[in-house]
Amino acid sequence: MSEVELVRPLLTTPLHAAHVAAGARMTPFAGYDMPVQYRDGVLKEHLWTREHAGIFDVSHMGPAFLTLNERSDDHEADHRAVSAIVETLVTGDIAGLKPGQLRYTLLLNDQGGMIDDLMIGRPVWENRQGMLYIVVNAATKDGDFALIEQAAAGKATLTRADDRALIAIQGPEAAAVLAGILPESAELGFMQHRRIDHDGHAFVVSRSGYTGEDGFEVLVPRPIAEAFWNDLLADERVRPIGLGARDSLRLEAGLPLYGHDADETVSPIEANLAFAVSKKRLKAGDIPGAARIARELAGDLTRVRVGLKVLQGAPAREGAEIADASGAIVGRVTSGGFAPSLPGPIAMGFVPPALSALGTALNVIVRGKPQAAEVVALPFVPHRYIRKS
Numbered sequence: 231m232s233e234v235e236l237v238r239p240l241l242t243t244p245l246h247a248a249h250v251a252a253g254a255r256m257t258p259f260a261g262y263d264m265p266v267q268y269r270d271g272v273l274k275e276h277l278w279t280r281e282h283a284g285i286f287d288v289s290h291m292g293p294a295f296l297t298l299n300e301r302s303d304d305h306e307a308d309h310r311a312v313s314a315i316v317e318t319l320v321t322g323d324i325a326g327l328k329p330g331q332l333r334y335t336l337l338l339n340d341q342g343g344m345i346d347d348l349m350i351g352r353p354v355w356e357n358r359q360g361m362l363y364i365v366v367n368a369a370t371k372d373g374d375f376a377l378i379e380q381a382a383a384g385k386a387t388l389t390r391a392d393d394r395a396l397i398a399i400q401g402p403e404a405a406a407v408l409a410g411i412l413p414e415s416a417e418l419g420f421m422q423h424r425r426i427d428h429d430g431h432a433f434v435v436s437r438s439g440y441t442g443e444d445g446f447e448v449l450v451p452r453p454i455a456e457a458f459w460n461d462l463l464a465d466e467r468v469r470p471i472g473l474g475a476r477d478s479l480r481l482e483a484g485l486p487l488y489g490h491d492a493d494e495t496v497s498p499i500e501a502n503l504a505f506a507v508s509k510k511r512l513k514a515g516d517i518p519g520a521a522r523i524a525r526e527l528a529g530d531l532t533r534v535r536v537g538l539k540v541l542q543g544a545p546a547r548e549g550a551e552i553a554d555a556s557g558a559i560v561g562r563v564t565s566g567g568f569a570p571s572l573p574g575p576i577a578m579g580f581v582p583p584a585l586s587a588l589g590t591a592l593n594v595i596v597r598g599k600p601q602a603a604e605v606v607a608l609p610f611v612p613h614r615y616i617r618k619s
Contacts, residue, residue, distance in 0.1 A: 243289035244395040244455040252470060259473060260368035262290040267472040275475035276570045279441060280611075283401035284471035285462050292371030293391040293434075293449050296382060298360035308360030309352060315382050316350060316362065321498060321517050323508040324362070330354035332421040332436055336498050336506050337366075337374060342519020343494040344501065345377070346370045347486070351436065354424045363423065363434060365396075365447075367488050395455035400445030400479075402614065403467045408435075408446055411461055415446060419618025429454060440476065442483025442613045481576065482569050484537055484608030490548055491535060491564040491578055499526035500580070502535040502608070533561065533580040537608040538594065540566075543601035545575035546594035552579050553593040553600060560585060563594060571611050577603070 240263040249256065254265035265287065267275060278284055296316065301308045313325040322335030332351040336344055351363040366374040371392065379388050399408055409416040414426045415435050423436035431451045439445035450458050462468050477487070486492050492501045497519065499507075504527065511517050512524060525531075540546055545567050552561040566577030577594065585592065588607055593600035 241290075243287055244393075244450075244452045245287045245289060245397075245459055248456050248459055249287065249470075254470070254472060257473070260290050262368070264290060265470070265472040267474045268470050270469065272472070272474035272478065273570050275469065275471045276478050278469050279401045279443065279471055279475060279479060280571055281402065283399055283403040283407050283445075283465075283468045284441075284475070285459065285468055286398040286400065286471050286476055287395070287459075288398050288440075288447065289392070289395045289455075290368040291392070291396050292364075292366035292368060292374065293394065293396055294364045294366075294375060294378075295389045295391060296362045296364055296378060296386050297389065298386050299384070301360040305356050305359035312360050312362055312386055315386055316364075316378065317511070317516070318381050319377060319518065320348070320350070321507045321511070321523075322350065323511060324350055324352075326508075326510075327352040329359075330418075330422050330424055332363075332423050332438060334421075334506055336503065337377070338498075338518040339494055340518050342497045342517075342522035344488070344492045344496050344498065345494055346374050347488055347492065347503075347506075348374070349436070349438065351423045358425075363436075369489055391449060394452050395450040395459070396447060397450060397455075397459060397462070398439050398445060398447045399462060399468070400439045400441040400443045400471075402444060404443070404445040405616065407462065407465050407467055408448075410465070411458075412448075418446075420444075420615040422618070437616070440483075440485060441479040442485070442609055442611060443479075444614050444616045478567055478570060481565055481567055481578070482571055482609065482611040483613060484578070484610055486535065486578070487565055497522060497526055497531075499523060499531055500533055500535065529583075531583060534583050534586050535564070535578055536581055536586050537606045537610060538563070538566075538577040538579060538592065538603045539606045539610075540575035540577060540594060541602040541604060543575070543599070544596050546577045546596050546601065546603070550577070550579075551595040552581055552603075553595060554585060555591055555593075557593075557600070559595075560592070566594075569610060576610050578608075581605075
């Protein structure tokens with residue numbers, strides 16, 4: 231059998247035909263044929279999202295529902311029971327979620343390394359308690375789902391929803407646009423979600439995203455996906471945005487990209503994601519790799535993720551070495567590029583804790599030449615989330 235025959239064909243999302251019709255430049259990503267940019271190009275798409283509203287096809291991600299096999303009349307007990315299943319795998323306090331609340335959390339191996347980062351939400355409705363809404367990353371979803379199913383065996387059922395469309399609408403005008411189609415979405419605050427019925431179909435709408443802007447992610451049944459996408463585009467405040475601008479937006483927002491800024495060797499503390507670790511659960515020692523995480527929180531760690539402003543020269547891309555003032559190599563860039571909103575080159579990478587203080591002078595090695603950089607606060611561009619009680 232030839233290598234060509236062994237290559238798996240790319241998967242497509244329910245919106246693939248719409249992207250092609252719109253003239254998108256398509257590229258392989260996480261096993262899918264995805265739009266990297268449209269006719270406007272990455273720079274204009276990026277700035278449009280910061281100023282107005284952009285929509286992104288993120289259907290390659292891994293949405294799913296985990297539901298207890300046997301639910302009772304005690305809704306709180308049912309939520310605690312389904313939470314106990316996933317808490318064997320993640321860092322967050324899932325049992326403590328309020329109805330309708332989402333939580334960013336981390337899936338860890340036994341050594342405290344990150345297998346993935348993900349969202350977990352508790353439904354708002356009483357008749358949906360004992361269920362969790364889960365969204366994992368595209369490239370890791372099969373492995374993630376296998377781990378969850380193993381933990382849930384005999385107790386709960388995982389139902390994948392990655393045959394549907396997942397559409398993100400992001401930007402300062404996103405809320406007004408979406409409320410014109412789904413009025414109930416206006417009731418949501420950042421990191422809240424709910425089911426909303428529209429045109430005879432059930433949508434799952436969360437106020438969240440990956441750009442640092444206010445926005446939403448909407449899980450849409452496949453039969454209505456393209457029509458809903460076109461309804462959004464009918465608003466003059468909205469343009470389609472590809473993966474290129476999604477990456478530059480998340481970089482400006484200081485958000486890690488799994489497989490680049492985190493992997494199974496990187497702990498939550500090294501990744502500068504300690505906020506995603508439940509203090510209560512860590513104290514109880516029931517988080518995978520709890521001993522390592524506690525040790526690193528106490529200061530025993532060798533590297534930490536930082537933001538870097540490149541003061542001169544070209545952008546430092548992933549893999550570029552980071553050097554201290556004496557020229558010694560002390561780390562490497564994990565994400566980097568040009569930041570259209572600033573404008574200028576920025577990067578994220580790992581350095582020793584002693585070199586992580588704001589204002590620390592470093593160099594990034596680009597094409598064999600050192601370029602001045604300094605450690606700056608994350609995010610590079612302030613987040614503009616809308617929170618509600």
